Amino acid sequence: MRKPGRHFLQIPGPTNVPDRILRAMDMPTMNHRSPAFGELGLRVLTGIRTIFKTERAVAIYPASGTGAWEAALVNTLSPGDKVLMYETGHFASLWRSMALRLGLEPEFIAGDWRRGVDAARLGERLAADKDHAIKAVCVVHNETSTGCTSSIPAVRAAMDAIGHPALLLVDTISSLGSIDYRHDEWGVDVTVGGSQKGLMLPPGLSFNAISAKALDAAKTATLPRAFWDWTEILASGETGYFPYTPAINLLYGLAEAIDMMHEEGLEQIFLRHDRHAEATRRAVRGWGLEILCQEPEHYSSALTAVLMPEGHSADAFRRVVEEQFDMTLGNGLSKVADRVFRIGHLGDFNDLMLMGTLSGLEMGLERAGVPYRKGGVQAALDYLAEPVN
Numbered sequence: 001m002r003k004p005g006r007h008f009l010q011i012p013g014p015t016n017v018p019d020r021i022l023r024a025m026d027m028p029t030m031n032h033r034s035p036a037f038g039e040l041g042l043r044v045l046t047g048i049r050t051i052f053k054t055e056r057a058v059a060i061y062p063a064s065g066t067g068a069w070e071a072a073l074v075n076t077l078s079p080g081d082k083v084l085m086y087e088t089g090h091f092a093s094l095w096r097s098m099a100l101r102l103g104l105e106p107e108f109i110a111g112d113w114r115r116g117v118d119a120a121r122l123g124e125r126l127a128a129d130k131d132h133a134i135k136a137v138c139v140v141h142n143e144t145s146t147g148c149t150s151s152i153p154a155v156r157a158a159m160d161a162i163g164h165p166a167l168l169l170v171d172t173i174s175s176l177g178s179i180d181y182r183h184d185e186w187g188v189d190v191t192v193g194g195s196q197k198g199l200m201l202p203p204g205l206s207f208n209a210i211s212a213k214a215l216d217a218a219k220t221a222t223l224p225r226a227f228w229d230w231t232e233i234l235a236s237g238e239t240g241y242f243p244y245t246p247a248i249n250l251l252y253g254l255a256e257a258i259d260m261m262h263e264e265g266l267e268q269i270f271l272r273h274d275r276h277a278e279a280t281r282r283a284v285r286g287w288g289l290e291i292l293c294q295e296p297e298h299y300s301s302a303l304t305a306v307l308m309p310e311g312h313s314a315d316a317f318r319r320v321v322e323e324q325f326d327m328t329l330g331n332g333l334s335k336v337a338d339r340v341f342r343i344g345h346l347g348d349f350n351d352l353m354l355m356g357t358l359s360g361l362e363m364g365l366e367r368a369g370v371p372y373r374k375g376g377v378q379a380a381l382d383y384l385a386e387p388v389n
Contacts (some may be wrong), residue, residue, distance in 0.1 A: 170190070
């Protein structure tokens with residue numbers, strides 16, 4: 001049966017793709033060796049640097065963010081290298097699993113999935129590494145499974161305080177373009193990104209922003225690499241081309257997305273996401289529900305994960321919302337499966353879209369028989385009605 005109106009895709013990625021980007025991708029596929037493509041290539045390869053806030057080259061792959069994870073590891077490390085990682089949630093755990101499968105030796109600092117990286121704990125472990133056996137530190141900036149954001153400047157400061165030479169690798173797949181991020185200023189060596197969240201594109205592009213130190217490490221790293229090798233992709237990128245057939249129509253969309261982000265302004269985009277996140281949290285508290293992230297300084301501006309009351313299924317609640325209100329919410333992953341639902345409020349998103357989302361949630365709580373207090377939507381409305389500075 002057809003459902004009238006638009007579907008509310010409120011998972012934390014893929015996000016809604018704006019019409020301007022859809023129209024930009026709706027172009028004939030061009031010859032990827034032509035002068036016209038070289039112009040497009042230079043446009044996106046130069047423009048994407050402004051989103052990462054880097055002066056250096058960014059590699060663009062036709063892949064999901066998982067591909068960019070692998071590229072970051074295989075270009076900088078060798079078999080048996082020790083890697084320090086921090087358990088912030090499901091995606092940090094998946095990155096660790098990949099490191100194991102690649103023949104690395106990851107050490108996982110245990111976390112409770114309710115807060116971001118504790119930079120002090122990470123620093124203590126690095127300080128104990130007197131022989132500098134740890135070759136890289138890998139952290140997730142915004143953990144999509146939990147709604148917790150980690151302070152990358154604090155991680156960098158902890159590393160610098162003891163002078164540890166490890167590389168710093170950071171996953172920004174669900175934060176790039178949604179939460180303030182500064183590759184160069186924060187001293188990150190490899191930043192991993194993806195197209196389908198804050199960049200407002202469909203899935204299919206991934207990114208590595210690369211420091212000079214990481215490029216030096218790539219000269220001696222011996223993990224096998226072919227498709228992911230930075231050497232050819234960066235060399236080709238100097239003239240706007242790729243060493244293989246790129247995702248041409250997604251690059252059309254990326255060029256448009258970069259233009260749109262510059263038109264709004266990155267700082268304004270970050271403030272908009274902060275504001276929507278705070279409105280969402282006020283709604284959750286108004287309903288008497290519990291936010292999964294326990295540390296206010298770690299609250300994510302891209303999504304909010306909500307714990308279900310004891311004895312109630314998050315998946316059953318999500319089914320009611322989808323079937324009766326045509327809205328999709330994010331499910332709980334691995335350790336928090338069926339215990340949380342996740343509200344995505346990132347990408348091409350405005351006040352009215354947020355209020356539609358929160359209204360659907362409050363109606364869903366009522367229909368699903370989940371114990372809650374009325375008034376969460378009103379709490380969000382009151383906050384959004386305040387003048388924006």
